[in-house]
Amino acid sequence: MLPKMPPRSGQTGFLYVPPYRVQGISVAGEQTVVQIPELDVSFDIGMCPRIALSSAYVALSHGHMDHVGGLPYYFSQRMFQKMGVGRCVCHPALAEPIDTMMRSWVALEGQQTPYEIIPLEPDDQIEVKNNVCLRAIAVSHAAGSLAYGIVERRSKLKAEFLDLPQDRLRQLKSEGHEITRTLEIPLVAYTGDTEFGPSLFRDEFSNAKIVISECTFFEPDHQSRAKVGKHLHVVDLAKLLEVWQAEAVILVHLSRRTNLVAARTLLADTVGEQNAARVHFLMDHRTNRQRYERQEVEVRV
Ligand SMILES: [Zn+2]
Numbered sequence: 001m002l003p004k005m006p007p008r009s010g011q012t013g014f015l016y017v018p019p020y021r022v023q024g025i026s027v028a029g030e031q032t033v034v035q036i037p038e039l040d041v042s043f044d045i046g047m048c049p050r051i052a053l054s055s056a057y058v059a060l061s062h063g064h065m066d067h068v069g070g071l072p073y074y075f076s077q078r079m080f081q082k083m084g085v086g087r088c089v090c091h092p093a094l095a096e097p098i099d100t101m102m103r104s105w106v107a108l109e110g111q112q113t114p115y116e117i118i119p120l121e122p123d124d125q126i127e128v129k130n131n132v133c134l135r136a137i138a139v140s141h142a143a144g145s146l147a148y149g150i151v152e153r154r155s156k157l158k159a160e161f162l163d164l165p166q167d168r169l170r171q172l173k174s175e176g177h178e179i180t181r182t183l184e185i186p187l188v189a190y191t192g193d194t195e196f197g198p199s200l201f202r203d204e205f206s207n208a209k210i211v212i213s214e215c216t217f218f219e220p221d222h223q224s225r226a227k228v229g230k231h232l233h234v235v236d237l238a239k240l241l242e243v244w245q246a247e248a249v250i251l252v253h254l255s256r257r258t259n260l261v262a263a264r265t266l267l268a269d270t271v272g273e274q275n276a277a278r279v280h281f282l283m284d285h286r287t288n289r290q291r292y293e294r295q296e297v298e299v300r301v
């Protein structure tokens with residue numbers, strides 16, 4: 001008898017929430033990488049699938065292997081494929097260990113891979129696109145854990161100037177009047193690995209268009225395990241969904257043992273049918289494909 005072929009694995013999860021694609025692979029303890037191509041950012045890089053290479057930024061949530069393992073490969077392949085120096089955004093506590101790791105690779109490979117490490121203190125931010133910032137948010141999981149919010153900054157005319165003609169506005173501006181105010185529009189938020197806490201209720205989360213959230217545990221008797229491991233349980237999600245306005249909440253970091261059909265039932269029972277309708281599982285390939293096919297039909301109409 002022939003030995004069995006190895007399982008087909010490593011399929012990339014995909015959801016389209018116009019205008020953003022959310023794609024990646026995420027299984028608790030194994031690997032997590034979630035990419036938004038339109039924003040040039042990958043959140044975490046447990047392994048480095050080919051798609052992740054195109055992001056100029058990798059934003060690390062913390063130092064666990066299932067979130068960092070693909071980083072040296074990402075730096076190296078970006079160079080090999082002439083895509084420019086890769087940039088890693090991380091908590092300052094992680095900057096030195098990552099630098100040390102990359103120096104070790106120089107000796108191992110006998111060549112120097114360029115890389116850029118951008119440490120971000122909680123509440124610091126960098127611009128990843130024109131007027132679009134990636135902001136670090138402190139969360140509690142491992143040493144140096146961060147969630148991230150991506151926010152767009154738009155300048156708007158202040159209400160009191162709305163009815164004025166253009167030349168009057170130009171005049172006011174030239175006289176040094178502050179005629180605009182900056183509006184912040186949260187686009188995407190990513191929890192990383194985290195326990196339940198106040199950071200998840202911040203504006204970057206509650207008003208984001210898309211929230212990518214870990215939800216490692218679903219079983220009712222796994223609540224204590226979630227607490228010990230500093231992870232989220234579906235019970236926590238119920239409270240968060242009361243506040244998160246997002247049109248799509250995308251769950252990642254489920255354990256491999258989680259049965260998706262059972263998880264969806266537990267989700268609906270816990271958060272209610274209405275809230276469950278805007279929750280997606282990144283790795284539920286079949287459901288997401290059906291959703292995409294419906295989107296294809298809508299585009300054609
Ligand atoms: Zn993890």
Ligand SMILES: [Zn+2]
Pocket residue numbers: 062064141142193
């Ligand atoms: Zn972790």
